[in-house]
Amino acid sequence: MGRYVLRRLLIAIPTLIVISFVVYAILALAPTDPLASFGADPRVPPEVRERIRESLGLNQPWHVRYVKWVIAIAHLDFGYSFMSRSPVMDLIWQRLPNTLAVVGVAYIIGVLLAVPIGMISAVKRYSVFDHLSTTFAFIGFSVPTFFTGLLLIIIFSVKLHWLPFIYDSTLKVTSLSTLGDQIRQSIMPITVLALFDTATIARYTRAEMLEHLPLDYVRTARAKGLKERLVVLRHVLRNSLIPVVTLVALGIPAVFGGAIVTEQIFRVPGIGELLVRSIGQGDTPVVAAILLIFATLVVLFNLLADVLYGVLDPRIRYS
Amino acid sequence: MTNQWRRAAAVVAVAAMTLAACGTTPPAASSTPGASATVASKRGAGDDLKILYWQAPTILNAHLATGTKDSDAARLVTEPLASYGPDAKPLANGLAAEIPTVANGGVSADLLTVTWKLKQGVKWSDGTPFTADDVAFTFSLMADPKTAVSTSDAAEGVKSVVAKDANTVVVTYAAANPNIYQWGVGTCCYILQKKQFEAYQGEKLKDAPGNLKPIGTGPYVVDSFKSGDVVTYKMNDQFRDPNKPYFKSVTFKGGGDAPSAARAVFQTGDVDYAWNLQVEAGILKPMADTSSKGKLLTVYGSSVERILLNFADPSASLGDKRGEPDTKHPFFNGADGKIVRTALALATDRKTVAQQIYGDGLSGKPGCNIVTGVPDYESTATADFCSKFDTAAAGKMLDDAGWKLGSDNVRAKGGIKLSIVYQTTVNAVRQKTQDIMKKNWEAAGFKVELKSVPADVFFTNTSPDGANHFWADVEMFTNNSDPDFTNYLNGWTSKQATGKANNWNSANYNRYQNPAFDTIIDSLRSEKDPAKRATLFKQANDILILDVVIIPVVTRTQVTSGIANTLKNVVPTGWDSEMYAVQDFSK
Numbered sequence: 032m033g034r035y036v037l038r039r040l041l042i043a044i045p046t047l048i049v050i051s052f053v054v055y056a057i058l059a060l061a062p063t064d065p066l067a068s069f070g071a072d073p074r075v076p077p078e079v080r081e082r083i084r085e086s087l088g089l090n091q092p093w094h095v096r097y098v099k100w101v102i103a104i105a106h107l108d109f110g111y112s113f114m115s116r117s118p119v120m121d122l123i124w125q126r127l128p129n130t131l132a133v134v135g136v137a138y139i140i141g142v143l144l145a146v147p148i149g150m151i152s153a154v155k156r157y158s159v160f161d162h163l164s165t166t167f168a169f170i171g172f173s174v175p176t177f178f179t180g181l182l183l184i185i186i187f188s189v190k191l192h193w194l195p196f197i198y199d200s201t202l203k204v205t206s207l208s209t210l211g212d213q214i215r216q217s218i219m220p221i222t223v224l225a226l227f228d229t230a231t232i233a234r235y236t237r238a239e240m241l242e243h244l245p246l247d248y249v250r251t252a253r254a255k256g257l258k259e260r261l262v263v264l265r266h267v268l269r270n271s272l273i274p275v276v277t278l279v280a281l282g283i284p285a286v287f288g289g290a291i292v293t294e295q296i297f298r299v300p301g302i303g304e305l306l307v308r309s310i311g312q313g314d315t316p317v318v319a320a321i322l323l324i325f326a327t328l329v330v331l332f333n334l335l336a337d338v339l340y341g342v343l344d345p346r347i348r349y350s
Numbered sequence: 351m352t353n354q355w356r357r358a359a360a361v362v363a364v365a366a367m368t369l370a371a372c373g374t375t376p377p378a379a380s381s382t383p384g385a386s387a388t389v390a391s392k393r394g395a396g397d398d399l400k401i402l403y404w405q406a407p408t409i410l411n412a413h414l415a416t417g418t419k420d421s422d423a424a425r426l427v428t429e430p431l432a433s434y435g436p437d438a439k440p441l442a443n444g445l446a447a448e449i450p451t452v453a454n455g456g457v458s459a460d461l462l463t464v465t466w467k468l469k470q471g472v473k474w475s476d477g478t479p480f481t482a483d484d485v486a487f488t489f490s491l492m493a494d495p496k497t498a499v500s501t502s503d504a505a506e507g508v509k510s511v512v513a514k515d516a517n518t519v520v521v522t523y524a525a526a527n528p529n530i531y532q533w534g535v536g537t538c539c540y541i542l543q544k545k546q547f548e549a550y551q552g553e554k555l556k557d558a559p560g561n562l563k564p565i566g567t568g569p570y571v572v573d574s575f576k577s578g579d580v581v582t583y584k585m586n587d588q589f590r591d592p593n594k595p596y597f598k599s600v601t602f603k604g605g606g607d608a609p610s611a612a613r614a615v616f617q618t619g620d621v622d623y624a625w626n627l628q629v630e631a632g633i634l635k636p637m638a639d640t641s642s643k644g645k646l647l648t649v650y651g652s653s654v655e656r657i658l659l660n661f662a663d664p665s666a667s668l669g670d671k672r673g674e675p676d677t678k679h680p681f682f683n684g685a686d687g688k689i690v691r692t693a694l695a696l697a698t699d700r701k702t703v704a705q706q707i708y709g710d711g712l713s714g715k716p717g718c719n720i721v722t723g724v725p726d727y728e729s730t731a732t733a734d735f736c737s738k739f740d741t742a743a744a745g746k747m748l749d750d751a752g753w754k755l756g757s758d759n760v761r762a763k764g765g766i767k768l769s770i771v772y773q774t775t776v777n778a779v780r781q782k783t784q785d786i787m788k789k790n791w792e793a794a795g796f797k798v799e800l801k802s803v804p805a806d807v808f809f810t811n812t813s814p815d816g817a818n819h820f821w822a823d824v825e826m827f828t829n830n831s832d833p834d835f836t837n838y839l840n841g842w843t844s845k846q847a848t849g850k851a852n853n854w855n856s857a858n859y860n861r862y863q864n865p866a867f868d869t870i871i872d873s874l875r876s877e878k879d880p881a882k883r884a885t886l887f888k889q890a891n892d893i894l895i896l897d898v899v900i901i902p903v904v905t906r907t908q909v910t911s912g913i914a915n916t917l918k919n920v921v922p923t924g925w926d927s928e929m930y931a932v933q934d935f936s937k
Contacts (some may be wrong), residue, residue, distance in 0.1 A: 064810030068417040069500065071809060071817060071829045073838045074538065077855030079502050080811070086498035086556065114408040114416055115577035116556045125576050184610070189617045196610070197402070197603060197620050201574065201582055298606045300406075300579035308406070308578060308605075311806050312416075 035349040036338065043330045050326040051101060054319055059093035063313035065113040087113050100319065110316040114309075119320045122305060129200050130289045130301035132213075137221045138286050141228025142279055146272070148229065149236025153244065154263055164233060171230025176223050180296040183219045194219055198299040220297040224290055228282075235278060239271035273343045277336040284328035288321075392593060394585055396937050399597040399917075402621040404611045406578045406604020411561040412540040413492060413499040418927075421537050422625070423581050423602050425929040427475075427566035428540035431466055431485070431519075432531070434925035436649060438724045438833035440535050443931055445469055445480070445567060447517075461526040461878055466519040466534060473588040474543050475571045482513030487544035489521075489533065496552035503837075504538035528878050529834035536832070536926045541567070569595035569933035579604060589933070596936035612637055615912035619643035622937075623920075624912040625928060630779050631709025638712075644912045648713065651908025651924020652723040652838075653830040655714065655783070657698070657772075657901040659691055662849075662861040664771075664821045673821050675847035675861040680766050682823070689751045690768065691898035694824075696744040697794035699786060700736070704904045707782050717905030721835050721891040723924055726880075729888040732895045736902070744794040753795065761795035769797040770823035773815070775805040780826060783903065811854040818854040825859070828906060833925050836874045839890045842899060843868045862899045 066083060069075045084090055103110060109119040152161040188196040195216050204210050243249065244267055252262045289303025298304075302321060309317035341347045407423035408416065415421040432449055435441035440449045447467045450456020456465050472480040489511035491497050492504065509522045511533065521533050533539060543565045550558035563572045567590070570583035583600040603621070608628045615624035616637045627634060627646070638646045663677035671677055681690045700716040708714030718736035721727050745761075753761040753768060761768045772787065774780045781802060788798040801822060803815045808827070811818040817825055831838035840846060841857030844865070848856040870890045877883050894900055908924035919934040 062807040062810070062813035062815065063804075064806065064812050065416070067806045067809040069809070070805075071827060071857070071859075073829070073831060073841055073857060074503055075500050076503050076506075076837075076857070077811075077852065079498075079500060080855060082495055082498040082502070083500060086553070111556070112408070112577070116409055116414060116561055117577055122577060125579070184613075188620075189613060192618065195620055196618070197606075197614060199601075199603075200576060200579055201601070295606065296610070298603065300576060300605065304605060305578060311804070313806060 032338075032341070032349055036334065039334045039337070043334070046330060047323070047327060048101075051104070051319075051323055052097065054322045054326070055093070055097045055100065055315075058315045058318055059096070061310075061313070063311065065089070065313040065315075068312060100316075104323070109320040112309075112317050113314045114312055114317075119316050122317060123302065123320065123324070126289075126300055126302050126305050127287070129198070129299055130287065130294075130303065133198075133217055133220045133294070133297075133299050133301060134224060134286050134290045134303075136217070137224035137290075138228055138282065140221065140225040142232060144225070145229045145232035146236050146275070149233040150240055150263070150268055150271075152233070153237045153240030156241065164237075168230040168234045171226045172234075176227060176290070176293045177296060179223045179226060180219070180293055183223065184296070187219060196297055198297050200300045220290075220293050220299055223293050232275065232279065236271065236275050239274055240267060243267045243271050273340065276343060277340050280332055280336040280339055281329075284325060284332050287328055288325045393589075393595065394598045396597040397599070399600045399623070399935060400621040401600060401602045401623040401625070402606075402611050402614055403602065403604045403625040404606050404608050407575075407581055407602065408577045409561050410564050410572060410575060410581065411542070411555075411558070412537065413497070413501045413542070414556065414561055415500055418626075419604060421540070422927050422929045424540060424564065425537075425568065425927045426570040426583055426600060426602070426932050427564055427568045427572055427586075428542060429566065429568045430536055430539045430541065431468075431534040432536075433927075433930040434536045434833060434923060436921065436923045436925075438651075438925045440531050443933075445472060445485070445541060446534075457530055461528060461530055462523055464521040464530055464534070465514070466521065468517045468519065469590060470517060472567055472590050474545075474565050474567055475586045475588050476543075476565050477588060478543075478545065479516075480541075480543075480567050481516045482519045483516075484544045485519045485534075485541055486511050486513045487547070488539065488541045491542065491547065491551065491555060492539070494552060497555040498553075499555070501538045504533050508533045526876065526878065528874070528876070528883060529832075529836060532834070570600055573599070591933065594933045600932075609633060612912055615644040615914065616641035617643070619914065622914040622917050623935075627910050627912055628713075628777075628779065630782065631707060631712050635709045635712055638912065642915075644914050646712070647909060647911045647913045647920060647922055648907040649909045649922040649924050650715075650723055650905060651830055652721075652835075653828050653906040653908050653924075654717050654720055654722060655826065655828045655903045655906055656720065657787075657824050657826045657903060658820070658860050659694070659899060659901070660820055660823050660825075660860060661687075661863070661899075662820075662847075664823060666821075670850070673819060673849065673861075675849045675863065679823070681768055686751050686753070686763070688897065689747060690753070693744040693747045693794060694791065694796065695735070695898045695901050696738055696747065697741045697790045697796075698901050698903070699739045699790050700903050701739065703783050703786055706786070707779055708904050708906070713910045714904035714906040717902040718895065719891050719905075720894050720900060720902055721831075721839070721887050722905055723831075723908075724833060724835075726884045727835065727887040727891075729891045729895075731888070731892050735896060739790075741790050741793040748795055755795055758797075759792070759795065760797040767797065768795060769799070771799045771801055772824045772826070773801040773803060773808075773817075773822040774826040775808045776802045777805070783826065811848075816854070817859055818848055820848070820859045820861075826903070830908065835887050835890075836871065839874070839887075839894075840871055842890075842894060843871050860899055862894075864893065864897070867893050 066080050112119055148164050152164045155161055184196045187194045198216050204213050252266050289301040291303035291307045294301040294304040306321045341349055403419050405419040407419045409420050410424045412421040412424040429444045431446040432440040432442050432444045442449050445468055447469045450464050474480055492499055492502050507524050509524045512520050514520050546560040546565050547558055562575050569586055569589050571586045573582040573584045575581045581602040585595050585598055611624040612627045612629055614620040659682050660679050661683045662673045663679050664673045678684055704714055704716040718732045719729050748761050753763045756762050784800045791798050807813050808817050810816045814821055842862050844863040846856040846858035847861040848854050848859050870886050874886050909922040913920055916937050918936050
């Protein structure tokens with residue numbers, strides 16, 4: 032097992048180098064320009080624009096910039112943002128707590144809701160509960176978050192005035208009332224995201240359960256005279272959860288990537304919002320750093336999922 | 351779970367991120383407001399002032415700003431010597447005690463030097479005294495090419511800025527400068543503290559911690575700043591006016607989009623001030639009209655939504671020569687050029703656009719001049735030309751010149767079809783404008799192909815789809831000017847024709863080349879008499895309009911913000927930052 036992990040980690044290095052190259056090349060070839068925000072402003076004439084471009088290091092060919100960037104990354108230096116002139120990592124660290132507080136919590140809620148829902152609807156297949164949860168799941172993953180987000184804002188903020196729709200990242204939870212404020216401002220974005228996560232994972236759990244329920248070992252368990260409850264929880268659920276656990280592990284990097292649309296709608300200053308704004312503004316160092324970190328997490332969690340798979344399923348052995 | 355499944359899940363995760371990144375960014379628009387009010391208020395009597403900008407500030411040193419959002423957020427802390435008020439004239443609400451003029455002896459008769467008297471006893475927020483040295487230091491940062499500041503154009507042609515004594519600054523221009531307030535007034539010239547930035551001159555300026563937390567003389571002090579998200583400010587205890595500012599603190603939140611910012615001020619009342627509500631009138635008007643919480647705050651400046659006509663040939667078949675200034679547009683430039691251009695202007699329905707899309711004065715009115723906003727410079731010679739909208743007459747004009755309708759309803763002559771590509775930025779308001787134009791132009795016998803480009807790609811010299819390359823026949827966007835229009839108009843002189851030679855960096859996107867126009871701009875550089883300057887501005891304007899180099903569509907409000915009904919003493923200006931008089935805001 033140790034050798035397997037080591038080998039996988041070594042393979043990850045060239046993978047990440049290729050990813051970094053592709054990311055950087057795409058960014059270099061994209062037509063967005065960090066100077067575009069000046070528009071056609073006559074107060075920023077050509078010479079000034081050229082000078083700014085030079086100060087950002089953009090006058091060098093992109094392959095030269097790429098090599099410099101890779102060397103810097105090797106020293107864990109992700110460079111400076113073109114827009115704020117501050118270290119990229121500072122920006123990411125500033126935003127990570129917001130992303131985890133919203134996207135992370137939504138993911139946890141999603142998983143906690145999805146497994147029981149998926150299980151019950153599989154066991155009680157074609158029951159009212161199953162029909163309801165199926166309908167809910169289809170709504171969950173077919174209605175886009177920008178729609179559910181706006182819908183919630185119009186109902187709970189505009190009409191009812193119950194919840195704020197501008198996320199306040201300066202809020203510090205120090206008392207019960209600030210905790211209340213934090214919950215109030217998180218409810219809508221978390222609901223929107225959890226709806227989607229729950230729907231996806233619940234459908235998956237249900238499908239896995241249904242696959243296992245008619246199998247021989249289940250019949251054997253029943254024949255032994257085990258209670259149905261034990262059959263489902265101890266035998267069917269455990270086996271069905273193996274792929275679900277790996278699916279959940281694979282979803283974790285996406286949590287760190289933030290939720291671009293939802294963060295934008297509720298003005299949650301998370302990683303996703305930072306990424307999409309930086310792409311629009313041509314803030315290459317920020318985009319490249321976020322994508323590279325995201326890629327690293329995907330690679331690592333893929334490995335973790337594989338290892339977990341082996342741990343959970345004794346039939347699988349890596350050598 | 352199979353391996354494929356796992357791989358698929360990873361692909362979906364990455365794709366979701368990428369897809370979600372395809373949101374559209376609303377177009378950046380320049381904004382500037384305010385005038386001063388003197389209503390007795392008490393310092394710190396109010397709680398928190400909530401300001402919402404849908405573009406988030408990323409840096410608080412206005413000299414390194416990449417947009418209005420940055421310099422507006424910086425204006426709460428750092429100030430120029432004087433502001434441009436609603437009348438486009440300097441207003442002494444900044445660091446200067448009075449506005450120097452020739453009459454009061456502050457400006458030399460030869461228009462070479464300006465002597466600024468500074469307010470006495472002003473302190474930086476750290477308690478140290480503000481002096482003329484800080485002003486001279488700020489100039490040295492702006493004039494140093496190594497700092498690569500975006501405000502350096504204001505220092506162009508300035509020979510020196512010298513601290514004569516602790517409270518007197520002398521600005522000397524290299525040549526007589528009729529635009530005498532070029533350096534020191536408005537968004538160009540926020541004064542930085544020498545002590546804070548002294549160690550960060552030249553290339554090091556970008557590393558200065560003060561860029562994110564500047565020390566200033568303004569009414570507020572940065573408390574915390576999360577770049578790209580939110581700035582919180584506390585009131586400046588050292589502020590020179592003991593009765594101001596009214597608010598104890600300010601929260602300057604950024605991000606999101608214009609329509610939801612409008613909702614926050616008009617419908618939910620979550621914020622006191624929502625910036626630049628560039629929302630189609632059909633949505634904005636009912637929201638503002640029915641609001642019990644907020645109202646719209648607008649003022650006109652020099653912003654004009656205009657259509658540019660290409661004088662060069664943008665045909666892709668030209669290869670290297672595509673769109674170069676020495677090529678000629680097949681029908682906009684040449685023997686029939688003026689007729690075709692005039693016909694296009696005649697078939698332009700600016701009234702409908704102003705009414706349906708800009709709400710008939712809500713955020714724009716039918717416009718006819720490019721030099722606009724300063725009453726003395728406003729030409730009346732163009733009114734007749736612009737008041738006409740007649741697609742039939744436009745068709746007839748083309749017919750008479752031999753441009754006959756083909757079976758495809760497109761006019762042609764000598765094998766050349768009046769087929770145009772019309773580009774602008776991706777923006778709901780602009781796409782609706784395009785639709786109206788297309789319908790009318792096609793009625794006059796043009797074939798119109800619409801194209802829209804994301805704003806971040808449109809406003810760059812590096813993209814072939816950009817406004818600078820102008821590889822299309824007509825294009826549309828908004829621009830605005832300082833109260834002195836010389837530099838702005840310079841963007842249509844022959845020397846400025848954009849092309850490969852200048853890496854598409856020059857401002858004359860039209861590649862319009864008219865020696866008569868060039869002469870007027872040359873005269874403006876030296877003409878000192880205000881009345882004669884006004885005449886020259888009008889002449890330049892009339893050439894651009896009547897020779898149909900540009901078709902102004904609507905004159906747009908420079909400030910289009912929403913403010914809470916409870917917010918008082920907000921007087922917008924069209925010539926400076928929207929926050930130019932934030933010290934006066936109260937409830």
